[in-house]
Amino acid sequence: MKHKFELFREYYRKTDVGISLAVTSISAMLLIMALACKELEFYKFESIAVVALIFEFGYGTILSFLLLKNRKKHMHLTPFLMLNWLIGCFSLNVFFPVFLNLPVWVYATTFLFCISNFFLYQTKAENLRVLIFYFINGLTFWIIFYFALFLIPVMPYSLVGIIALGLGFYGLVPAIILVIHTLSILLYLPKNRYYFISFCAGFSTILVGFLVFTIGLVIESKKISEIIKMNSFETETDLPTYISISQNIKPNFFNEILLKKNIVYIDIDKFFSFDGFGSFSKQQFNETKAHNPFISIAYLFCKDLNINNDDRINILKSNFNKRLETEEHLWSGDQIFTKSIKEDVKIYPDSRLAYTEITMNIECHNKTLSNKEAIYSFQLPEGSVATSLSLWVNGVERKGVLTTKEKAKKAYNQIVGVEYRDPSLMQWREGNKVVVKVFPVNKINPRTFKCGFTTPLKVEDNKLKYQSLSIEGPNISNAETISRIQTVGNTSIETSKDFELEKGFYMNQSKGLDDWEANIPLSKINHSSFVWKNKVYEVREIQKTLTRFTPSEIILDLNDKWTTKQIESVVNLDRKNIFVFINGHKKEINKENFKAIQQDFENYHYSLLPLYKLTKNSLIITKSGTFSANFEDLEESNYFKKIKKNTKQRDIKVINISPDINPFWQTAKEQKYVEYFQTNLNNCLKMVNEHQFPLFKEEENVVNIEPALISIHQKAYTDSLKSNGPNHIYRMYAFGKVLQEQIKIQGDTISKNQYVELAKDANIVTPISSLIVLETDKDYKKNGIEQNVNTLGNASINNDGSVPEPYEWVLLIIGFSSLYFYYRKNKKQII
Incomplete structure (x- = not known):
């Protein structure tokens, strides 16, 4: 250690090393601050990069002049010059992003290349202990090749820019470094066998890795091209052209990268053609755009697939489960993460139903000040329906209001896109999916929302099985999750996840959201029923x-x-x-x-x-x-x-x-x-x-719930019938009825309205209805949305029970009236 310190002191005493180290440290620190401000969207502070440019430009100009004047005296400063030139390039890229969204590893690779140069440009004798730095230099030298290659189309403009502002020089920097470093390697390394082998080993490692990756990409590209060629002969087809490609593409790492060309990953070939970094798409694809040098170079060796961006997005949706990425975003959703999840499940064995309530706490990374929009997708078990939505506004829970999907979407777009205030929207999607949107999420406004789903218990292997919900959304994997299961009645439960029995509840704490299931013994239907508006909804065995x-x-x-x-x-x-x-x-x-x-x-x-x-x-x-x-x-x-x-x-x-x-x-x-x-x-x-x-068997007033092997029958109310089941029975009946009738009356708007009213009554999200939470009651009125009146309203884990039957309402009224008159009588006597 002492020896290393002496070597550093000796190097530090050399001409202008101290001033070079100071300027480089300041420039690097300012660049890091500028990049951090850009990442955190503190756009007013990006101008810090200008200060870095001023420091670096002055230093680089003076040192370049000194090197040209006395190369031998200042040769040891060449690594500082290269490092500062590259800092200048990255600083300028903050304002003129030729390299769009470079990943962190690109900056790290460039930095390692510059650091290893300090060992290559020394005049000292060979030292076997620095072999590792020669390996690193060979391993990272390819990044300079890439920068130089990518900037070839910019070079003519750079020459003009040098005359105009001097800043155009940075477009030539990678090419200049490439020439200087290549000449140095050719002149010096062959004289030392060990250093030469170490450098070549590093360079070969990255080259072999790149070749393996590119070969895999090329093979997959040829497969897709062959599919497209064969499909071109099919002219008499009713299906969109992308479908046959989608049907023949097996999802894997390589074809996903190929399909994301010009959608997520930059294509150099387009840049050479001056066509920009992508083509027009009708659909959004909300994945952060990335400039990945490895992928961009590999694209050069792959035949163009000749698939437009919309078709690529459709294939990504169908084959790679990228439907959440194509949801309409009115605001960016990056930097959001899910802080915690509460998963609350209540199982009703007699009704073969379950209710799941999910509470999400959302925050932003790095405390960004700008508004963000969070979007979550819930994959539900077959036959399930969304039955509640709540959003906390100013610390108060506001429950969702059910309306037509068109009114809900219009209100959400108006408030999020124009007024920038607090709404949440829950929408139905094909394939047992529900999408929830929440706005805004920012530094001073982390959000909490809650949603509930009524689910049939699947009959399988003589057991009732509850399947947990699959959720996609902003960074769920590190969320603190607490799960709870409770059952109505004394029923034993077996779970695939470790739950512990605590005070009558099955509890589990974990990270992220695991897929799990719970099994309970299958029992005969106990004719569980629910009374609502003079109708009885009774659960029976399916026929x-x-x-x-x-x-x-x-x-x-x-x-x-x-x-x-x-x-x-x-x-x-x-x-x-x-x-x-x-x-x-x-x-x-x-x-x-x-x-x-x-x-x-x-x-x-x-x-x-x-x-x-x-x-x-x-x-x-x-x-x-x-x-x-x-x-x-x-x-x-x-x-x-x-x-x-x-x-x-x-x-x-x-x-x-x-x-x-x-x-x-x-x-x-x-x-x-x-x-x-x-x-x-x-x-x-x-x-x-x-x-x-x-x-x-199908009947007029019967809805079959096939996964649970039950049917729900609607009958007129009689005194002999009791309401002994949860309100989820009626919600499931209404969902089945809306689906049945909406299918029959496709295109008939007047008839559809009848079933929107049924959806409102049961508070269920369907193909024709959505749940929305707005900030104030006035917002509902302004957007023509009627609030819940005489409906079941939002489902709740603690309030699932029976609504009083007609005669019970009478008894309640008589009871409260008696209490009131008794209170008045006693009050008068006291007076």
């Missing part, structure tokens, strides 16, 4: 019947999830009416050709069958995955128009032999385009052989 069904044809909905054995089991049914769809055309599949046909589906990840081409009473056997395009993605296509017009009358049956269901089949099932049943392959084959298909 399932096996109907006689002989399919006119069997369609195998093949994809890469089918095994050869499974396909063989179906074709062994030895029928002449088993078909597959290849490129939109029907083809017979049998024992002789099924292996050849399977090869066409080896890379086929999901299908969108032309249901409107099937014969009446067809049977589809599918093995669904978890991702696909949504109906909302296809809304403008001929495919969707034909599905809506020509499918329901065909009485198509679907059997899914997978436990998963993708968004396409989920919506087709919910909107009754098909009769859907989920089972295993053996049961499926048995039903086909026995000419049977299971159907759930």
